[in-house]
Amino acid sequence: GQNIDQPTEMTATEGAIVQINCTYQTSGFNGLFWYQQHAGEAPTFLSYNVLDGLEEKGRFSSFLSRSKGYSYLLLKELQMKDSASYLCAVSGGGGNKLTFGTGTQLKVEL
């Protein structure tokens, strides 16, 4: 089975940097995804890690350590529009199945 843990809520200041952690225990691992979900909307893809290390995409970066079962999403130069839920999801098993964490609700304040 899969078990994914991430903090429930975080608060940060506009312009700052925030790191959202995700730990996982899985019976199979093919990669880790991060999705962003604004209230009342569908999740949208942010990043994907399959190998250890850092993947950078503009203001967003994601890190993976497979040996530690650990990932983080780093958001730089925070903007008010970054207030959303951030979902960590692990791909494992056949057929591209995803197991999602419960999400981290990020609130960006002035």
Next chain:
Amino acid sequence: NAGVTQTPKFQVLKTGQSMTLQCAQDMNHEYMSWYRQDPGMGLRLIHYSVGAGITDQGEVPNGYNVSRSTTEDFPLRLLSAAPSQTSVYFCASSPTGRGANQPQHFGDGTRLSIL
């Protein structure tokens, strides 16, 4: 390019009624899936399909049926609705690469209430 289209967007049912949630994608994706999202529970996989004619169960399949007669469509059927099935339902699709992992594209969701 419409992407993943779900209908209806909102629905209220009475306990015991049946209905079908529609999902269609125009990206020629092989993989399609249904999730439900409940407060504090995250997204949970109901059923998925890796191609036309092939379906399989996810984490929470009880009370739901699916079929995949075409690449484009993946309807989700509730045969006898129960209040526990009140949720937001998301359909998603992705290309299935051999050994690869592709981001899933989500529809806008169907908000379903069972009274």
